[in-house]
Amino acid sequence: MTTYYYLGWFNNFFPKDLAHALSRDTTTRHSLVMISSNPASSSVNGFTELSWLEDAGIFFDEYHLINYEVEQEEAKRRISDASAIFLLGGDTVKQNSFLYEYDLLELIQSNGGIVIGASAGAINMSSKWVCSPNLGHLTSATTIYNGLAFHNFSVLSHFDLEHNMDVVKQELALLSDELPVFVSNKDCAIRVQENRIEIFGDVYLYSQQNMTKLTERVHSVTDFPSPL
Template structure:
């Protein structure tokens, strides 16, 4: 079974709805692989992977082994880690850097073929789409509207950290939605795709032309 979970971000502890979704498909008997957004920033990789693991452990979700894929990992090792993982976590951060590194490491076929759970957070969720439509956002290192081939786990485009008071960025999202429907997710909200079944948890806003 393939389980894809697209999150925006969580302000504190993981919400119970998210934890329940994980526990429905994971039984504390596998490895966890954290895929960084900026492969060169190993300090950030360790900081955020440790925080994510701590958050899971606090909710009684544990892993046999935990691995981080970044510049310290060889391509061959990265592929083996993904193929044998129970959960792959695609980090938030720099969206374009992440997808470029994933493509450079040739990880997309392995991510598409594996069974199990794939969780994206913010940038990671965006890159899970088959065809990514990414609104311009100078504050988030997106210099222009970008359309590119993503990982291909879902046919859903999201806009994380939705802020309906940011009128300038809302205009950019509306422009991007001319290319594809975009699910705007507020923090604490997430989308679970179980095989082909789509379930939305929490507040969201749909942008479509």
């Protein structure tokens, strides 16, 4: 049974309840595969994201970073053998392009382990997501990208909601008519397992152009106004 974690960004480390949940879910810890958000740069190495796991007492026997330095077939083999997959934070567009260029989507979708995404990685786990200059992307036009589509919703993760809620509502309005959008900032997460969605921290649901703050608890998909 695959469990999915859509993370924001953490200034320090995971809060205790999130750390406990991740520790409980990572029952097999042979191999962690990290997928770069800027595969042309060796400096994107997952150091920060790994520090969160290590602080939570989660260690693996092997660690592998997937970027352009890794041949495509080797990348696929490592993903197939992975106990957990971590899509790193950073450049959402470059990571999305890399997933398609290396033909990694189906392998990640079929992996039976834990799948984690932080910030850009969480966004790329969406069914669809909005790339817009008003949402912090280095682009001149608004574009809809297809993600890994584990679930029938979108995610906007690690965005400065406190100062940009009106911008978020405007930019995601049309998408919210099509898909529920989970909107979060820092120090928060969404855990999805089968028909259960657990909320950690300040997370909002934007659906049919209506923004609702979610309570920190385990929800059933039937709790939400639109089908997930």
